[in-house]
Amino acid sequence: MAAIAARNLSFTYAASDKPSIEEVSVTIEKGEFVILTGPSGCGKTTFCRCLNGLIPNFYSGNLEGELEVNEINVSGKSTAELATHVGFVFQNPENQLFSLSVERDVAFGLENLGIPKDEALERVHWAMESTGILDLRNKAPYELSGGQQQRAAIAGVLAMRPSIIVLDEPTSFLDPKSAEEIAGVIAKLNRELRLTTVLVEHRLDIVSRHASRVIVMDKGKVVLDGPPSEVYDDHARLIGIGLPRVTMLFHLLRRDGFVLTKNPITIEQASEELRRLLGS
Amino acid sequence: MISVENVSFTYPFGPEVLREVNLEIKDGEFVAIMGENGAGKTTLVKMFNGLLRPASGRVLVDGIDTRERSVAQLSKDVGLIFQNPDHQLFAETVAEELSFSLKNFGFKPEVIERRVKRLLATLDLERYETSSPFVLSGGERKRVALAAILVWDPKHVVMDEPTIGQDYLQKDRLRNFIVQLVSQGKTVVIVTHDVEFVAESKPRTVLLSRGRILADGPAVQVLTNPSVVAQASLVMPQISSLMSNMRELGPPPDIIDPYSAREFLSKKLRAIIETRASSQKR
16 A cells, blocks of 8 residues: 655745755655765755645645645644644754643643543553653653753654655754664654655765665656665765765775666675675 | 964853963964853853853953953954854745845945845855745755855855755755865864864864863864774874774874775775785696
8 A cells, every 4th residue: 555655746945946855756655764865955854844744734836737645635624633644753852842841742742643542551651662761751841952852752643643754854853872773763664554654855975775766866856766775876976975884885886987776875784895895 | 363362251140161261363363162962062152252251261252351342353263153043044935035145234236236146156145136035945955154255255154053054965065165265364263063074174173171171183183092082072083093993004093085095995905805805826
């Protein structure tokens, strides 16, 4: 079943004279883990805003084409209705947390949906457990580290039981350790819950190992789409995006005439391929 | 010069954020301040333009105690670009955003126009001159915020997480721009989590952890020290980890970016392959 199906989707913000996304056609199957990347201003955030109806409900402009989420046409649906299908995690967790305790924050969305108290409590518990923050439930969000805050923001989204989660650069404010941890949490949720995951990210070195597919956008269009090691082959197009440094190194070595067949994503893969070249 | 002398700081009702920090940044230096979330990095740089004043100790900018000058006076010399551009942007168009402060400082219209044009070109923003900053992407807004401060030509430039939301090409531009500023004798201080950006730019690197300075030295030294890197919640540059994985090739310790790795590996691999080929001939 397709979790997300966009056909010729275009959007132009009211205050702009050229489209931010143009004729985007993408199908994402249930349970996929997709990295969405591309140069600054390529339209990736705009595409994500369409998925939960932030466009056109909160950002006005001209929307054309079709978009289905869980086989429901999103046109005319409110963001609240879509929130039970698509959870949205923002770049800066501080913007998503505002209560006096983590538990209240995680429960916030459910209260708005009018979920009965017992069920709400159960879901909140489950969401905090799944993101590894049960022991923090009575803390105030400002007492948490950046990584813990982002886990709490993810838990709040998870409690709504969406089948799709969209994360817009969720690691960009985090130190590298916390960023790796958050990438791990996202991968675990994808694996264990078959949660369809769309991760907008520039930090390809940290997230690539978890994804089965990378979609690259440029100037409002999808320009590359495939498994990471294949997509990372298009060096010319990707040089501007910032490949994992080991992948970048292999492209540089190829230019020096070395025959390296694979595009490594991790240090282990890179070491293995170098040793293969040396026949050891 | 920016001198931080024995500075400690506590937010009201909060824990101590900075503990007896000592740091001296000379004119024309390029410094990266790194460390875990909550280490005190942003607090420290807010001291540089007087947004915060030390609870104890003192901060001197060009020899003058920041407590003796207003934020407005200090800002002319110390341009601080915030992490979140939305805390800074307000104008209707990108061009107005850039010219606003210059008008306030009383520059002539032709000077303003020239400077605004130059900054727009340098930061790849020309096509947005008449756009509203709020229709731009996060990465683009970040560059507008940067341009809006740089346009008044502060002597010391402090950027909080300038690479967030920027792709490789934009980071490369930023790096070239920083090099240009430094070569004009300006001080550039960045607060960043971007290990790869630091590995490729090689500034003096200061690690802050729990309000204390943990390490201070060349990027090559600091980022390859596993114990301080772990303590500050960083990770080593990918290339350093690869090199320590390939120890059998005997890599020198200063290889932390793909370009120096290429140089080393190209020579090394070729030598190994050639030796093997000639021994097989025999």
